[in-house]
Structures are given as structure tokens and as C-alpha cells.
Amino acid sequence: MAVRMSNSKTTYRIALAGNPNCGKTTLFNALTGTRQHVGNYAGVTVERKTGTFRAGGLEVTAVDLPGVYSLSSSSPEEKVAFQELMDSPVDLIVNVCDAANLQRNLYLTTQLAELGIPYILVLNMFDDAERNGFAFDIPKLESFFGTVVVRTVGTTERGVAELTETIGKVLDGRLRLRPPCFRYNPLVDEAIGAVAEQVASAPGASELGFPARYFAIKLIEGDQATCALPALRSVAAGLGPLRDRLAARTGMSADTLMADTRYGMIAGACREVISISASSRRQLSDRLDKVMTSPVFGLPIFLGIMFAVFAFTFVCGEPLCQLVEMVFGGLGLVVSRVWPETCLPWLRELVIGGVIPGVGGVLTFLPNILLLFLAIAFLEGTGYMNRAAFVMDGFMHRFGLHGKSFIPMLLGFGCTVPAIMATRTIESRRDRLTTILILPLVSCGARFPIYALFIPAFFAARYRALVLWVIYVIGLAFALLFARLLKSTLFRGEEEVFVMELPPYRMPTAKGIAIDLGERAVMYLHKAGTVILAASVILFLVNSYPKTAGLPEEGLARLRELERTVASRPDDQEARRRLEELRAAQAVAQSRATLGGRIGGALSRALVFAGFENRRGEPDWKASSAIVGAFAAKELFVSQLTILYAQDRPRYVEAMRHVEGEDDDGWMRAALADNYTPLSGFCMMLFCLIAMPCIGTVVVVWRETGSLRLTVAQVAGLTLTAYVTATVVYQLGKLLSLGTA
Amino acid sequence: MEKPKLSSSLEDYLEAIAELVESEGHAHTKDIAARLHFSMSSVTNALQNLAARGLIEYLPNAPVVLTPEGAERAAVIRNRHLAMRVFFTNVLRLDEDEANDTACRMEHIVSEKVMARFVFLAEAITNRSDCASLRAHLEQMMPRLCPSDEVALSPLSELPEGEQAIVVKVSDNLRGKKRFADLGLVPGTLVKMEGHAPFGNLLRVKVMFSSLSLRSEDAANILVRLAEA
Numbered sequence: 001m002a003v004r005m006s007n008s009k010t011t012y013r014i015a016l017a018g019n020p021n022c023g024k025t026t027l028f029n030a031l032t033g034t035r036q037h038v039g040n041y042a043g044v045t046v047e048r049k050t051g052t053f054r055a056g057g058l059e060v061t062a063v064d065l066p067g068v069y070s071l072s073s074s075s076p077e078e079k080v081a082f083q084e085l086m087d088s089p090v091d092l093i094v095n096v097c098d099a100a101n102l103q104r105n106l107y108l109t110t111q112l113a114e115l116g117i118p119y120i121l122v123l124n125m126f127d128d129a130e131r132n133g134f135a136f137d138i139p140k141l142e143s144f145f146g147t148v149v150v151r152t153v154g155t156t157e158r159g160v161a162e163l164t165e166t167i168g169k170v171l172d173g174r175l176r177l178r179p180p181c182f183r184y185n186p187l188v189d190e191a192i193g194a195v196a197e198q199v200a201s202a203p204g205a206s207e208l209g210f211p212a213r214y215f216a217i218k219l220i221e222g223d224q225a226t227c228a229l230p231a232l233r234s235v236a237a238g239l240g241p242l243r244d245r246l247a248a249r250t251g252m253s254a255d256t257l258m259a260d261t262r263y264g265m266i267a268g269a270c271r272e273v274i275s276i277s278a279s280s281r282r283q284l285s286d287r288l289d290k291v292m293t294s295p296v297f298g299l300p301i302f303l304g305i306m307f308a309v310f311a312f313t314f315v316c317g318e319p320l321c322q323l324v325e326m327v328f329g330g331l332g333l334v335v336s337r338v339w340p341e342t343c344l345p346w347l348r349e350l351v352i353g354g355v356i357p358g359v360g361g362v363l364t365f366l367p368n369i370l371l372l373f374l375a376i377a378f379l380e381g382t383g384y385m386n387r388a389a390f391v392m393d394g395f396m397h398r399f400g401l402h403g404k405s406f407i408p409m410l411l412g413f414g415c416t417v418p419a420i421m422a423t424r425t426i427e428s429r430r431d432r433l434t435t436i437l438i439l440p441l442v443s444c445g446a447r448f449p450i451y452a453l454f455i456p457a458f459f460a461a462r463y464r465a466l467v468l469w470v471i472y473v474i475g476l477a478f479a480l481l482f483a484r485l486l487k488s489t490l491f492r493g494e495e496e497v498f499v500m501e502l503p504p505y506r507m508p509t510a511k512g513i514a515i516d517l518g519e520r521a522v523m524y525l526h527k528a529g530t531v532i533l534a535a536s537v538i539l540f541l542v543n544s545y546p547k548t549a550g551l552p553e554e555g556l557a558r559l560r561e562l563e564r565t566v567a568s569r570p571d572d573q574e575a576r577r578r579l580e581e582l583r584a585a586q587a588v589a590q591s592r593a594t595l596g597g598r599i600g601g602a603l604s605r606a607l608v609f610a611g612f613e614n615r616r617g618e619p620d621w622k623a624s625s626a627i628v629g630a631f632a633a634k635e636l637f638v639s640q641l642t643i644l645y646a647q648d649r650p651r652y653v654e655a656m657r658h659v660e661g662e663d664d665d666g667w668m669r670a671a672l673a674d675n676y677t678p679l680s681g682f683c684m685m686l687f688c689l690i691a692m693p694c695i696g697t698v699v700v701v702w703r704e705t706g707s708l709r710l711t712v713a714q715v716a717g718l719t720l721t722a723y724v725t726a727t728v729v730y731q732l733g734k735l736l737s738l739g740t741a
Numbered sequence: 742m743e744k745p746k747l748s749s750s751l752e753d754y755l756e757a758i759a760e761l762v763e764s765e766g767h768a769h770t771k772d773i774a775a776r777l778h779f780s781m782s783s784v785t786n787a788l789q790n791l792a793a794r795g796l797i798e799y800l801p802n803a804p805v806v807l808t809p810e811g812a813e814r815a816a817v818i819r820n821r822h823l824a825m826r827v828f829f830t831n832v833l834r835l836d837e838d839e840a841n842d843t844a845c846r847m848e849h850i851v852s853e854k855v856m857a858r859f860v861f862l863a864e865a866i867t868n869r870s871d872c873a874s875l876r877a878h879l880e881q882m883m884p885r886l887c888p889s890d891e892v893a894l895s896p897l898s899e900l901p902e903g904e905q906a907i908v909v910k911v912s913d914n915l916r917g918k919k920r921f922a923d924l925g926l927v928p929g930t931l932v933k934m935e936g937h938a939p940f941g942n943l944l945r946v947k948v949m950f951s952s953l954s955l956r957s958e959d960a961a962n963i964l965v966r967l968a969e970a
Contacts, residue, residue: 069920069923069924070923072923074917074920074923075920100950101951103925103949103950104924104948104949104950104951107923221919253913255918255919256918256919256922256927259919259922259927260922260927260928263925263927263929264929267929286947290935290936293936293938293945294939295936295937295939295940296939298938298939299939386954390943390945390954391938391939393938393941393954394938394939394940394941394942394943395940395941397942398941494916497916497917497920497921497959498943498954498955498956498959499917499920499953499954499955500955501924501951501952501953502945502951502952502954503951503952504951
């Protein structure tokens with residue numbers, strides 16, 4: 001007896017294959033639980049998920065192939081799925097189908113069957129199909145497709161145990177499956193047979209791993225990836241006449257002939273296997289769509305949902321963010337008390353000033369990111385995301401963007417880093433790159449602290465909302481303008497084919513969302529978090545070194561004398577005040593001498609035209625060096641500025657004491673209002689909005705685009721735009737005496 | 742001696758002159774212009790050209806007369822046309838208008854050699870007794886191929902909301918044809934128009950049991966016929 005699997009083998013590889021939205025991932029989660037690993041396929045941004053589980057005493061590694069409609073090479077997912085099966089042979093394919101849409105799902109099945117690998121046909125979401133009045137003749141289906149059928153419900157894990165058992169049975173040879181050789185029609189079968197013979201006799205073809213028949217079909221279809229295989233190139237080159245002959249005789253070009261033939265055969269099979277008793281096919285979903293995507297209600301519903309997502313993210317996230325800040329603030333205090341100043345002072349300073357705030361800075365974003373992705377994962381799980389793309393496409397398309405670009409842009413309001421990662425859903429590379437390049441212009445949450453500090457400092461309460469709105473709108477306007485520009489220059493070319501499935505509405509599972517969320521958190525902490533941490537530490541060093549005395553010799557002598565005076569006479573208020581003043585002056589001189597201060601000083605000479613100018617009309621090195629800080633993370637602009645104005649703090653705290661309704665940042669606002677004109681403040685915000693994205697964004701852009709040149713071009717382009725825009729606004733404003741009071 | 746090639750429009754002139762002479766007895770410039778829907782000036786130009794080649798005698802204020810050589814050329818052209826028309830009507834079973842039209846377009850691009858062989862084939866199929874079963878087969882099958890002109894086809898993009906239709910033909914102009922085919926948009930599939938996006942040009946179409954959204958430019962390349970409810 002020929003047993004395919006040798007009994008000595010202890011670990012097996014299986015692949016889960018199926019259409020998008022067939023519940024494959026839910027089933028994968030049910031099979032493997034948390035024993036999963038998420039990675040990326042080299043060169044493309046398609047996720048590669050693997051997991052392990054035990055089936056009948058066997059150790060099984062499962063690969064969750066990306067959801068595909070076909071094994072061609074018309075999308076990155078399809079290329080990847082086929083490559084995976086080619087490169088690392090699997091012992092078994094688990095073909096997951098949406099039982100309520102079997103006809104379409106079986107199209108992929110016919111292709112998988114032709115790979116000659118045993119496969120199990122899973123009718124997933126079986127409960128849904130039954131509710132919709134479908135009845136299946138399972139034995140007939142099994143014999144027709146040469147497989148064993150397992151009925152499952154991924155969300156409730158019904159049938160999963162049976163599936164595991166069946167997998168075990170097939171792998172250890174107790175159940176033998178023989179994928180069938182489908183008969184299509186005489187004309188096509190004859191052509192396939194003739195080409196298959198050529199393939200079989202081609203040198204090197206026997207090492208390709210799949211039956212010659214499979215490649216014969218792909219060659220007839222003119223599949224690019226198959227025709228490019230070195231072993232088949234010569235066969236492919238000689239197929240022109242055959243393809244022409246087929247086209248002439250069927251009145252259909254050879255590339256779609258097979259699709260037509262397969263669907264024809266499946267339609268015949270389905271007539272025998274499926275009976276539909278009720279006509280209530282997924283009526284609820286259809287009825288929902290009538291409203292959700294309707295020309296009248298579609299947009300308001302979409303905007304409402306998006307508002308809810310944001311309210312959820314930020315309202316629920318706020319206390320958590322504060323908690324994180326509190327914990328790390330407290331941690332810094334504790335460490336500074338426990339760690340004596342004399343013991344390794346440089347390391348102490350690094351830990352308290354650089355590492356702890358750095359880690360805190362990374363983690364403060366985590367609650368928002370998690371909540372945002374919770375909402376996104378929920379919407380994605382329900383199937384609404386594709387509707388959102390459908391509703392928004394008309395608008396986005398005008399700017400050369402894809403309907404799906406809207407989702408990353410929306411995420412961009414939260415944080416640019418996950419937004420850039422979310423562009424993976426856009427299939428077209430040009431659309432995707434365009435979206436990535438403009439995303440930093442969508443004002444992210446980290447830029448909000450800047451506006452929150454600046455706007456109340458310079459604008460009366462009734463204008464504040466308006467100014468904030470203007471800032472966001474300017475960002476969006478630039479984003480859309482650049483998208484348009486990029487699509488008509490750098491990414492010009494024929495528009496990509498757009499076709500998108502709107503899967504039936506479903507309730508996502510908590511498990512699926514939890515796993516998704518875990519992955520996002522790890523991804524953020526690993527990919528962005530580490531870089532932000534490193535950058536904050538480097539920034540701390542840049543802003544602290546080189547260390548200088550800050551005062552000339554006599555100044556230092558004066559400082560020591562005052563310290564002695566205060567120590568001996570604690571109630572001498574005059575001496576205490578003068579000591580504080582001297583220390584503040586020392587701090588200013590010290591920070592000006594650091595690398596950051598020097599860079600800021602140099603920058604300020606150029607930035608003075610763009611509004612980085614104090615009320616005395618001098619180039620402002622403080623705000624300029626805060627820009628250097630903003631490169632690590634946009635919100636660091638605020639903390640950097642706070643440090644640089646720290647020496648004036650007592651003065652402004654005093655001034656603000658009698659002003660009611662001001663929070664802890666009150667003194668900082670007073671300092672800003674005292675040092676800059678409203679016009680300056682506005683231009684600074686404008687510059688922060690447009691100028692180079694934070695280091696986290698830059699790194700993610702680099703990783704996602706895979707192009708250093710594009711990344712550098714983006715940074716340079718944005719910074720230049722920011723400079724030009726702020727300069728134009730500032731100079732015009734000055735000319736018209738707007739906001740210069 | 743190789744005869745100098747004539748452009749297809751000059752061939753049309755020769756044909757028209759020969760037909761006029763046959764039906765009216767003479768061919769006046771203005772009749773030629775009327776027959777071919779050309780202006781008088783371009784007709785004059787063409788006639789001068791033909792006269793220069795020695796195919797007609799062309800004198801002002803006199804009917805055009807074919808030279809012996811011109812008459813021979815015209816006969817060849819008319820013969821070709823006739824052979825094609827017969828082939829299209831008898832063998833391919835096209836209707837009169839379509840046969841005539843297609844013959845008009847094809848006759849100019851086919852060489853003498855191909856034409857001779859083509860006429861021979863057509864006559865063999867029509868006349869030879871050992872081709873009887875072939876004739877019967879063609880007679881039966883030809884009308885069934887592409888019967889598209891019997892039912893009114895409309896592009897999928899113009900299907901009214903809520904209506905069902907069956908895909909009949911997917912034009913080769915459709916970009917990414919294979920992707921649409923993979924999703925089930927092949928001839929014979931039942932589709933239903935579900936709606937339009939709020940703005941822009943996206944359509945929502947039910948194909949089998951799933952909703953697909955596609956651009957109406959693309960949907961315009963998919964021809965459907967209305968399905969009876």
C-alpha cells in the first residue's frame with residue numbers, strides 16, 4: 001500500500017487556504033490558539049501567519065495563507081500564496097469555504113485540487129448557510145471533489161474538534177485522499193492534455209513539485225508567474241498558436257477561458273450538491289447595506305461611526321494615558337531619591353532624564369493605539385471597513401487616492417505610525433505609496449499637545465476652536481493637494497483595476513480581536529517603540545552634552561558665595577531670590593552650549609523668516625532647538641520648550657497666580673505669550689504640522705516602502721514645504737500687521 | 742507585368758463607375774459623388790488620378806468612360822466583393838446588410854492570391870457533394886454562435902437598481918479582465934444591481950452570493966441581458 005506520509009515523520013506542515021472573508025483566520029485562531037507567529041513575506045507587506053497545534057498525537061505547523069480568490073499572480077496576496085506552496089511543500093491543504101457562498105469559493109478549490117496535494121474541504125459558517133436555507137449533499141460533494149468535507153462554525157468553534165481529528169487522520173495515513181482530475185469540456189481537456197505532455201517532457205519540470213497538468217492550465221491562461229518559471233519558459237513561448245486556436249474556437253480569450261470553464265463546471269456541480277429551500281438569503285445583510293451604503297444615509301452614517309471611533313479612542317484613552325504618565329513620573333522621582341547623586345552621576349542622569357521619560361513616552365501612546373485598533377479591528381471584523389471604502393471612494397478618487405486610503409488617513413489623526421502600517425490593505429503599490437507619502441500631513445495626536453499649549457496662549461477663547469480647525473484643515477488640504485500632485489507626476493500611470501468585495505455583515509469574535517490587538521501592541525512596541533526610546537535617549541544626550549559651567553569664573557564664585565549665604569541664613573529672601581536668578585541664567589547658558597542648543601541656534605537663523613522670532617525681533621534659538629527635539633516625537637516640542645523656559649518659570653508662575661481656570665501649563669502659556677506674537681505662534685504650529693515627521697514615522701515609512709530614497713525625499717519635501725508655507729504666512733502676516741500685537 | 746496597386750478609395754471609385762455604367766448606361770461626375778457621398782472636388786481629384794493611370798477616360802463635361810484595362814480591373818474588384826458576400830451569407834449565415842458591409846471592408850485588404858484561393862474554398866463548400874454534411878453542420882451551428890444581436894444587450898453599468906441580469910459577454914477592453922473572471926464575472930453568471938455609492942462612480946453588484954463593488958467604467962465593458970424574474 002502506498003502511504004504518502006511516512007510514519008517516522010513527527011511534524012507536519014499544513015496550509016489554510018481560502019477566499020478573503022471566508023472566516024479562515026477565525027478558524028486558524030480556533031486551531032492554534034495563541035501559539036502563533038506573525039511575520040512578513042520578504043519584499044511585500046503581506047502578513048505571514050504560522051501557528052502550531054496537535055492533531056491526533058501529531059505536531060502540526062499551520063500556515064495561514066493570505067485570503068485569495070485564485071492562485072494566479074494578479075495581486076501580491078495571490079503571488080505570495082502560490083510562492084509559499086511552491087517553496088515549502090505542505091502535507092495537506094485545509095481549504096476553508098464560506099458555506100453560504102460555496103459556488104464562488106469552490107473556484108479556488110478547483111485550483112487547489114489540481115496541485116495534487118491532499119486537501120480537506122471545510123464548509124465554514126455552516127450555521128449561517130443553514131439559516132439561509134442551503135442544504136448540501138455532502139457525500140456527493142466529497143466524491144465530486146475527491147475530498148473529505150468538514151462542517152464548522154469558526155466563531156463558536158463548532159466542528160473544530162472534528163476538523164483537528166480529520167487533519168490527524170489524513171496526516172497519519174488513516175484517511176487517504178486523492179485529489180481528482182477534473183473534466184471540463186473536450187476542447188479544453190484536449191488542450192490541457194497536449195500542453196501537459198510538453199510540460200512533463202520539459203527539462204527540469206519534474207522538480208517543480210506540482211503535476212504537469214496544473215502548470216499546463218496556468219500556461220494556457222498565460223499566468224505571468226508560471227510563464228516566467230525557467231523550466232517552462234520554452235513551453236510557454238510556443239503556446240501562442242494554441243491559445244489563438246482556443247480563442248478562435250470558443251470566442252473567448254485564452255486568459256479568461258479557464259475561469260469561464262471552471263465556473264461552468266462548478267455551476268453544474270452546485271446544481272446537484274446544493275439545494276436552496278428558503279429565498280431569505282442573507283437578507284439582513286442586504287437590507288443593512290441598503291441603508292449603510294445608500295447615497296443618502298451612507299455618508300452621515302460613516303461620519304457618525306468615525307466620530308464614535310474617535311470619541312472612544314480619546315475619551316477612554318485619556319485616563320489610561322494619564323495613568324501611564326503618573327506611573328513614570330513617580331518612578332523618576334523614586335529613582336532620583338533612592339539613587340544617591342554621587343554614585344555614577346552620568347548614568348543616574350541618563351536613566352532619570354533619558355530612559356525613564358523615554359519609556360514613558362513610548363507607553364503613553366499605547367492606550368490610544370490599542371483603543372484605536374480595537375475599534376478598527378471591530379469594524380474590520382464586522383465588514384464595515386470595506387463599506388467605508390465604498391462610501392468614501394468617490395471623494396478620495398478625485399484626489400487620485402483609493403477608497404481604502406481613507407482608513408489609514410483616518411488612523412493618521414491618531415498616530416501616523418499605525419496609519420502607515422494600515423496602508424497594507426491597499427493593493428495597488430502606487431496608491432499605497434501615495435497614501436504613505438501624504439500621511440504625515442494628517443495632523444496626528446502627538447501634535448495635539450502643541451496646539452493645546454499654543455492656541456490658548458495666543459488666541460481668545462472664542463477663536464480657539466476655529467484656529468484648531470484651520471490647522472487640521474490646512475494639513476488635510478496639503479495632503480490631498482500632494483496626493484493629486486504625486487499621482488500626476490511621480491506615480492503617474494494607468495489607473496489600477498478596482499474591484500472589492502463587500503462581505504456580509506458579521507459579529508467579530510472577541511478572541512480574534514484580542515489576538516489582533518496583541519499583535520498590534522507588539523508591533524508598535526517592537527517596531528516603533530524601540531526606535532522612539534533610542535531616539536529619546538539620543539535626544540537627551542544631544543540636549544545635555546557637551547556640559548559646560550555655564551557661567552564665567554567670577555559668576556561661579558558668586559554662585560558658591562550665594563549658596564553659602566542661603567545655607568547659613570535660610571530666611572534671607574533677597575539672597576534666595578538672587579541665587580535662583582543666577583542658577584536660571586546658568587541653566588540657559590548651559591543648554592545653549594549643548595549640541596541641541598547649537599543646532600537650534602544655527603537653525604534659528606533660517607527659521608527666523610518662518611516665524612521663529614521673538615518679540616524683540618531676534619532669531620529665537622529656544623523654539624528652534626525645540627524643533628530639533630520634535631524630530632524624536634512631535635509632542636517633545638512642548639516638553640523641550642518647557643525645559644528651555646524653566647528658568648523663567650518662577651516669574652511666570654507668579655504672574656499667573658491670580659488668573660483663574662489655568663492649569664499647570666499656565667505659566668508656559670504666559671511665557672509664550674510674553675515672548676512671541678500670535679502670528680509667530682501660528683507659524684510655529686504650522687511648521688510643526690507640515691515639517692519633517694517624527695523619527696518613528698520616518699523609520700516606519702522606510703520599512704514599509706523599502707526605499708530609503710523615497711523616505712529621504714519625503715522628509716526633505718515636507719520640511720521644505722513647511723518652511724516655505726510658514727515663511728509665506730509669516731511675512732504676509734507681518735506685512736498686513738495680522739496678529740503682531 | 743505587376744499591376745500598380747490602387748488605394749482602397751480608388752478601388753471604390755472604379756467599382757462605382759462600373760456599377761453606374763451598368764445600371765444607368767453612363768457615369769457622370771455628380772452621380773459618382775452622390776453614390777460615394779464624397780464632395781465634387783475630391784471626386785474630380787480621384788478621377789484625374791484614375792485617368793492618369795489609364796484606367797478611365799475623363800474629359801470635362803462628358804460622362805466618365807472606362808478604358809479596357811479599367812473595365813478589367815473593375816470586374817476583378819466586383820468579383821471579389823461578390824464572392825465575399827456570397828461566402829458571408831451562404832456559409833457564415835450573416836444577414837444581407839452585415840455581409841455586404843463586411844465584404845466592402847475586407848475586399849481592399851485581401852491580395853489577389855488569397856482572394857483566388859478564398860473564392861475556391863467558398864465554391865467548394867457551397868457546391869461539392871462531399872461537403873454536404875459540412876454544409877448541414879454549418880447551417881445548424883452558425884446562427885448559434887454569438888446570437889447576441891437577437892436579444893438586446895446592455896452594459897452592466899446601466900442596469901437599473903434591483904434588476905437581475907445574466908452576463909453575456911465581457912469585452913476585451915476590460916482592464917484586469919482575469920481578476921473579474923476570478924471573482925465570477927464570466928458569461929452565464931447571474932448578477933444583480935444593488936446600488937451606487939454616494940458620490941463618484943462605484944457600483945455595488947451582487948455576483949453569486951457576494952456583493953462586489955466596481956467602477957462603472959469597468960462595468961460598462963460587461964454586457965448583460967436582463968433576466969426574467
